[in-house]
Amino acid sequence: MIRNRLTGLGPPMVVGVAGLGLWEGIVWGFGIREFLLPRPSSIMDRLSENWPMLRQAGWETGRIAVSGLVAGIVAGVLLALVTTRFRTLNEGLTPLAVAVNATPIVALAPIFNAWFGITGTLSNQAVVVAIVFFPVFINTARGLTEVHPDELELMRSYAAGEWTILREVRIPNALPFFANALRVVAPLSVIAAIVAEYFGGPQNRIGNIITSSAAFARYDVAWAAIAVASAVGLGLFAAALLLERVSMPWRLVDGGSENHNTPGREK
Amino acid sequence: MSQPVASEVAVVVSGVHKVFNVDSADEVTALSDIDLTIGAGEFVSLIGPSGCGKSTLLRLIGDLLTPSVGEVTVFGKPAHAARLDQDYGMVFQHAGLFDWRRVAANIELPLELRGWSRVDRAARSAEMLELVRLPEFGGHYPRQLSGGMQQRVSIARALSFQPKLLLMDEPFGALDEMTREHMQLELLRIWRETGTTVVFVTHSVSESTFLSSRVVVLSARPGRIHSIVDVDLGDRTDDTREDPAFFAKATEVREALRGRGGAR
Numbered sequence: 324m325i326r327n328r329l330t331g332l333g334p335p336m337v338v339g340v341a342g343l344g345l346w347e348g349i350v351w352g353f354g355i356r357e358f359l360l361p362r363p364s365s366i367m368d369r370l371s372e373n374w375p376m377l378r379q380a381g382w383e384t385g386r387i388a389v390s391g392l393v394a395g396i397v398a399g400v401l402l403a404l405v406t407t408r409f410r411t412l413n414e415g416l417t418p419l420a421v422a423v424n425a426t427p428i429v430a431l432a433p434i435f436n437a438w439f440g441i442t443g444t445l446s447n448q449a450v451v452v453a454i455v456f457f458p459v460f461i462n463t464a465r466g467l468t469e470v471h472p473d474e475l476e477l478m479r480s481y482a483a484g485e486w487t488i489l490r491e492v493r494i495p496n497a498l499p500f501f502a503n504a505l506r507v508v509a510p511l512s513v514i515a516a517i518v519a520e521y522f523g524g525p526q527n528r529i530g531n532i533i534t535s536s537a538a539f540a541r542y543d544v545a546w547a548a549i550a551v552a553s554a555v556g557l558g559l560f561a562a563a564l565l566l567e568r569v570s571m572p573w574r575l576v577d578g579g580s581e582n583h584n585t586p587g588r589e590k
Numbered sequence: 591m592s593q594p595v596a597s598e599v600a601v602v603v604s605g606v607h608k609v610f611n612v613d614s615a616d617e618v619t620a621l622s623d624i625d626l627t628i629g630a631g632e633f634v635s636l637i638g639p640s641g642c643g644k645s646t647l648l649r650l651i652g653d654l655l656t657p658s659v660g661e662v663t664v665f666g667k668p669a670h671a672a673r674l675d676q677d678y679g680m681v682f683q684h685a686g687l688f689d690w691r692r693v694a695a696n697i698e699l700p701l702e703l704r705g706w707s708r709v710d711r712a713a714r715s716a717e718m719l720e721l722v723r724l725p726e727f728g729g730h731y732p733r734q735l736s737g738g739m740q741q742r743v744s745i746a747r748a749l750s751f752q753p754k755l756l757l758m759d760e761p762f763g764a765l766d767e768m769t770r771e772h773m774q775l776e777l778l779r780i781w782r783e784t785g786t787t788v789v790f791v792t793h794s795v796s797e798s799t800f801l802s803s804r805v806v807v808l809s810a811r812p813g814r815i816h817s818i819v820d821v822d823l824g825d826r827t828d829d830t831r832e833d834p835a836f837f838a839k840a841t842e843v844r845e846a847l848r849g850r851g852g853a854r
Contacts, residue, residue, distance in 0.1 A: 471684070471686065474688070476649075476654050477686055480652055480678070480680045481676060481699075481703050482675075483703055495689075495690040573690050573692075573731040576730075
């Protein structure tokens with residue numbers, strides 16, 4: 324299985340390297356000016372020149388993303404548990420949550436600056452929390468409630484109470500749903516942090532390095548910052564995948580026709 | 591082998607009516623006028639057209655539903671008390687094993703809920719895996735097993751705490767014919783070895799005739815007991831399926847299903 328995963332890395336590596344080569348070739352061959360689209364090699368040069376600053380910025384932005392991610396997850400899961408337990412709350416809250424989720428939350432960033440202060444990290448973290456919260460809440464709540472009726476009847480035949488059903492059935496049932504949400508929100512948290520940094524917060528974060536570099540036509544530096552941001556996002560996505568594998572060993576076994584990528588089981 | 595011990599009664603359903611969606615536009619009477627006594631150690635099938643309420647009747651016995659009128663007693667106590675005492679095991683058409691538990695842990699779930707020690711649970715699940723002839727599969731996850739094997743695990747789980755009553759809702763309905771016939775023989779073996787009372791819902795005439803000591807034939811809308819067919823074919827084997835006496839009984843059940851003969 325591990326060998327499969329390693330050989331599975333081959334094709335995307337080849338495509339990725341070929342893509343960078345093509346990019347380099349096109350910029351060079353067509354004489355595209357560097358401030359419109361820098362070559363990957365010059366982005367690499369800027370990356371190494373500015374590495375101490377960019378590494379520090381990636382670390383700080385990553386911290387905002389991760390802290391907001393964790394807080395958003397905790398809040399989303401807790402509210403999902405509460406709404407599952409109390410049905411009337413669920414009926415009132417879920418449609419509201421869906422509606423709020425449809426509004427573009429990054430648009431709130433300037434307002435959060437007014438609420439939580441423009442110089443601290445709190446307003447940036449608040450944007451991340453708001454973005455992470457809803458997918459986690461909605462998916463987890465679905466996983467907790469979409470349990471096969473036979474499984475509930477089985478537990479009732481054991482005279483099991485609601486807490487036991489929550490522990491033994493609902494929570495394990497919700498894990499794949501939660502994992503799907505996590506795959507989405509882990510990289511999203513980095514995007515949210517950067518967009519929030521466009522509007523305020525302390526200096527020397529990925530977001531304001533991008534805006535200030537662009538303002539001074541240092542597009543190659545902006546691209547280098549974007550490369551750091553992608554690395555952080557990719558890292559969080561990989562962590563989400565790892566967590567998924569570790570927490571659900573039963574999904575890794577061979578056999579059965581079920582698709583490992585979709586939550587819920589065919590019944 | 592199929593003679594119920596006259597002195598011990600497993601299930602008594604008396605004067606039961608079940609109405610769903612009371613006082614609304616889609617009010618429907620699922621069961622009407624049901625009286626049924628099942629002796630301890632009997633194997634009784636409930637058969638009828640779809641929508642006749644046979645699964646509803648099974649759930650009333652298991653206290654997963656409560657009757658609108660009438661009462662159900664299980665081993666002399668109200669069905670509700672019997673459920674709280676976990677006097678019965680239940681098997682559904684869908685095996686309903688938990689993906690996240692290994693096979694042995696699935697079988698041990700009801701024991702865990704009863705607070706058995708780890709050692710006792712392991713011993714019992716090993717014993718149950720022997721009973722359903724899957725001794726090497728305790729460490730597998732359910733998704734690694736075929737449908738028939740999953741259903742055996744489900745039966746093992748239902749029997750793990752040695753209930754005196756086994757409620758089965760079309761347990762072999764999703765299996766292919768070959769597996770199904772094999773599972774029927776296995777179930778009869780397990781029934782003989784454990785002495786459990788079985789109430790078995792099916793819509794298959796041959797299945798009900800092959801398995802049961804009595805077949806309860808229900809008619810549709812509202813579900814009523816049309817007739818009860820006694821089946822005495824001795825010890826069943828694969829040869830029983832080709833026995834003229836088996837055909838005669840199956841015909842009797844089929845006729846009753848069509849609403850002819852034996853009406854009360």
